[in-house]
Amino acid sequence: MHQGYFKGLENILKANLGYRGMENAFLEGELKKAARSLIAGDTIFIVTGFIVKDACIGETDGPIGAVSIAAALEQLGKRVVLISDKYSEDILAQCSLARGVSAAMEIMGSHMSTQLSQKLLKKYKPSHIIAVERPGRAADGKCYSMRGEDLSDMAPIADDLFEEAKKAGVITIGIGDGGNEIGMGKIRPYIVNSVDKGELICAAFASDFLIAAGVSNWGGHALSAALSLLSHKMLLHDINTEIAMLKSAVDAGAVDGCTKKRSLTVDGLSLEDNLDAFMTIKNIVAEALEEQYILMQL
Template identity: 55%
Template sequence: MNYFKRLEEIISENLNSRGMDKAYLAGEIENAAKELIKSDTIIIVTGFVIKDTLTGETDGPLGAISVASALEKLGKSVVIITDIYSKSMLEAALKLVGLKAPLEIFIKGEEDILSQSILSTYKPDCLLAVERPGEASNGNIYSMRGECLSDIIPSMDCLFREAGRLGLTTIGIGDGGNEIGMGKIKQYVIENIPNGDIIAASFVTDYLIVAGVSNWGGHALASALSMFSQEDLLYNVETEIQALEAIVNAGAVDGLTKERTLTVDGISLENNIRIFEMIKSTIEESLALDKGAS
């Protein structure tokens, strides 16, 4: 059984809702996890603002925290970066899960200075973007609805561009075509996604995980790390629910409905938990098989 392929299949649910169902990239979860295993320090960026509420959405932070938790269990150093709109929810989630990762805040107008400072201070091996909006070809950042967000949020593309110049590994996780890393399938986004010609992100990460919900992509990556390390690194379902509650209490909204509910991209808590449990059971089955073989 190819458990990495199973993870890809699990997180492909919901891709058809945005026209992303044929944007299939085989092997990216496995290859991204291999790079993280080799890395000592990883920077994770996340946070997607909803313009009508000026708060971050529920998709992104949980996936970022999931990967960060798995990496810390492996003894890796992790740094999380977001903006003012998702600051309080990341603080709440970090505290709930008990992570050591410092939280850095990107500020609009200071992107270049912060990029240089952060890379110089932490000296990462790898950068991971989880549901972080990316610049389109015209330099602007857009929501999936085609709303320009550049007037209110800092761009983190400069951080990834500098990382690429330094030869660092970059990984992207997204679900709509407008996130950092989606430049890897830019033409597909332009041709198949509503508003794709406007919103398509340009930066090409070394590895790109396309998921029906970006949080699921983060959980799948944590699961792939589990398979390589022969240890279940994905936190339990109770923690997932508590983390979602924590970020909603801190102001997070559903990116589709724009409401403060325990939903992600319009998908119910029950369906999100169903996917989480499928990912979790894939780890357990893989580890049980390996134990039996030994």
Template identity: 55%
Template sequence: MNKKNSEEIFEKIDHVIRKNLHQRGMHKIKLPGEIQRAAAELLKSSTVFIVTGFCIRDTLTGETDGPIGAIALASALEQLGKKVVLITDNYSKEMLYKCCLIKNVVAPIEIVPYKNEKKFCDQLFNTYRPSHIVAIERPGRAKDGRCYSMRGEDISDVVPNTDILFEKAKELGIITLAVGDGGNEVGMGKVSTFIVDFVKHGEKICAAISTDYLIVAGVSNWGGHALTAALSLLTNTMLLHDIKTEILILKSIIEAGGVDGCSKKRELTVDGLSLKENLKILKKLRTIVEFGIREYKTNKRVI
């Protein structure tokens, strides 16, 4: 596959996961080539921290967006021989435990406490010595030091500060990646100008911290799947799970208390989008990967 065709196939992935961005005012954000570059960087990794979990204040439980993308990426990285550490808070821990069982992910799950976060995060670095850190739908602190939902509600008093991990990573020269969909997640400092100008409550909620690579998706789970799809193409191996597995994972999250971040209900939806709509995105990504692998087998050329 020549360079032009290679770029086009990754552009297709980006196009698929951009669905729904206009409803959030995020559609003007464009980072061409970012998915391919981010995945290529992950291929160089040895130990990867994946930070996820977004607490919904009304239910004091984690939402369905984030853990699916995180566990999909964790599984892909483990299949590629990488060591993974999943990091979350008390509100999403049970969801991740159940997801790991379904996907046979062996990564340890570390729970960041609400107090003494810095000491805890320092210990994580000393224990695991990560080469890369990824955030998928993780609340980020705004410029005022507070943490907000997309509606502008202050959730600082319930969400442990995990920005510390990314601040320390920058000090140590560790590569950082993030996936988000609304502007209030870790990593969005990279596109803060767009968020302030076009997203509702943007100036208030925009996460201040920036990451080396940023994937902007209509739903953050889709961003996790996009990275997995990109890794699949770069290694000519189908690393994306199938539709049946996606349903099992979402059901397990609901059973563990997870809620839709928009409806705040325990139902098989993500960010107000039906199961059917979410599965459609995964199907499209799998189709793109299947095409890419066929092209490789036919032409014997690495993307």
């Protein structure tokens, strides 16, 4: 598939990164590398859910992107396990229902201990584990919001699962937009120097592949699009399903992570802005598949 289509996806992911000082944090080529690795995988863990402290509930960014990836992987015959916590459990379940995803779900308790992590890895034997907008443990052992709020007394820290997975040879992928999400340790020097409160909030764990995105849901959709390009089939849903997923998340209690309000917005961006990004991503895939079809007829 022509490299220009992957560049097009990367350009969408870079949009809005400057909002949090992440404009130069993007790692070229990681999207395609992550997708290519997943094509060869079998069982994939997807961990998501980011609690908004004042609202005591998960946000609208993360679960939608996670379910988008899960749906794409299921269409490719992969086994998917969705992992979250009590704050995002219903949000993730309702998004999955709206998209028609049948993946198993595991809900973390107060802490994802080393013992529990090893138990889950032994139970499912994943080839990959993906974090989509999941708070990551900082250098001081705590996890933080983008504002520097300490979330450690509420959000179960999932880093042990990723660390144990990495020890077991499981490939790790991180998707985030602010520097405080699991996987962002891969670009720690940049985050410390360029992101507000970067030294405090930067997640310590460095994933094998890191996909920075202006909005993490967009990163999830772009990874589904990259899987579509590599498999030569459309794996993304339609715009009505995208709207239904967001509505189901909000109906389940999700709030916008920036405004902290229950609304059909993500990271302070309107429904229209998010739909424009989604459709631009999907249209890149449609154009690529159409070009391939034309070439096959020649």
